Amino acid sequence: MVANGTTDPQHESAGAWAKKYHLASRTVMESILRPHDLGPTQWYVLHHLAMVGETSQRDLAGLLQVERPTLTGVVSALVRKGLVVQEPSSTDQRQKMLRLTRAGAALWRKLPDPIALILDTAFDGIAASDVETTAHVLRTATGKLQELLSKGTPS
Amino acid sequence: MVANGTTDPQHESAGAWAKKYHLASRTVMESILRPHDLGPTQWYVLHHLAMVGETSQRDLAGLLQVERPTLTGVVSALVRKGLVVQEPSSTDQRQKMLRLTRAGAALWRKLPDPIALILDTAFDGIAASDVETTAHVLRTATGKLQELLSKGTPS
DNA sequence: CAAATATAGTTAGGTAGCTAACAGATGTCA
DNA sequence: TGACATCTGTTAGCTACCTAACTATATTTG
Numbered sequence A, B: 001m002v003a004n005g006t007t008d009p010q011h012e013s014a015g016a017w018a019k020k021y022h023l024a025s026r027t028v029m030e031s032i033l034r035p036h037d038l039g040p041t042q043w044y045v046l047h048h049l050a051m052v053g054e055t056s057q058r059d060l061a062g063l064l065q066v067e068r069p070t071l072t073g074v075v076s077a078l079v080r081k082g083l084v085v086q087e088p089s090s091t092d093q094r095q096k097m098l099r100l101t102r103a104g105a106a107l108w109r110k111l112p113d114p115i116a117l118i119l120d121t122a123f124d125g126i127a128a129s130d131v132e133t134t135a136h137v138l139r140t141a142t143g144k145l146q147e148l149l150s151k152g153t154p155s
Numbered sequence C: 001c002a003a004a005t006a007t008a009g010t011t012a013g014g015t016a017g018c019t020a021a022c023a024g025a026t027g028t029c030a
Numbered sequence D: 001t002g003a004c005a006t007c008t009g010t011t012a013g014c015t016a017c018c019t020a021a022c023t024a025t026a027t028t029t030g
Helices: A014-036 A040-052 A057-064 A068-080 A102-110 A114-123 A128-150 B014-036 B040-052 B057-064 B068-080 B102-110 B114-123 B128-150
Strands: A084-088 A096-100 B084-088 B096-100
Touching (some): A014 A114, A014 B114, A040 A057, A040 A084, A057 A068, A057 A096, A096 A102, B014 B128, B040 B068, B040 B096, B040 B102, B057 B096
Antiparallel strands (some): B084 B096
8 A cells, every 4th residue: 555645656664665565475475375275374373283282272362463263263274174173171171272183283294384485585685684673673663553552542 | 473483572583573563553553543433445545535636446446556346345335434426437437436525525634644643653763774774675575575476486 | 158250262243355257348450 | 340358346255354242161259
């Protein structure tokens, strides 16, 4: 989307470019995962379960920074495909623990790592210090926006 | 979302931060616009019609970088609320021209500018040169990802 | 201990985006 | 001029996210 009053595309704000970068990287990730019939969030769930092991849905929602209802949908898709099992925790009947099935672990081993590919492609050839500056600026900017959100947002 | 093998949140990649920044800014924009019962894309449409005047849906889709079916939905929401009128172009019966109604123009005058607020908040106090570096890095990275997409994406 | 409160997950309904397929209007050219 | 191609917008059906409201369990507390 056009950022602001400015219409010269070369001079759009860092904010507008963050959005475009995000959309492009999501599109790349989707096109890499499509042949495996997985969405990006599904991939992140498998990634976490493969790396860390059994995890509750609650914890996973926090780690993946999505809301619980979103994770409900993602997890039920993975369960439907037989990649993940979901069972009540033995200590707290409210919580459901997730882990990979044998099929899920087997699929994981064959899967490419879209995040590594994206980062390698996107930032290849750019000075490391510039990439660091970018991460720093975006981290700071994100912090300020979250601060704005936590204080009531003015209309 | 967690970027990669790394779990230390201070050391996530520029890519991960671009995503977080984007999500935070979208959330701020939504929370500013919610009291006015508008979504971000609806705001951009009003913005354009208020600034530039009568525009065809085709041109608007290009300017806003969304697909035509997406704009169909956004525009029909605005028409339903009585903020925008949609009528066939006199010179090309395929095209529909959009313009603000009196109510749409009146609402526009009362609306805050969420983009200005977000940019002011997010990048306030950060060195202008660093913000420029960020825009440059993200622009370059986005270009590389789009290049990757246009060549067939490997699995 | 019983009642109130908090937490985990689901369901319902919404927004915003996409692609594919289509209808109608316009353009091209043999 | 008539047939074919292209363009514009819509519809249908998908993904992925959100909030609000619900159910069922745990926990806190009077």
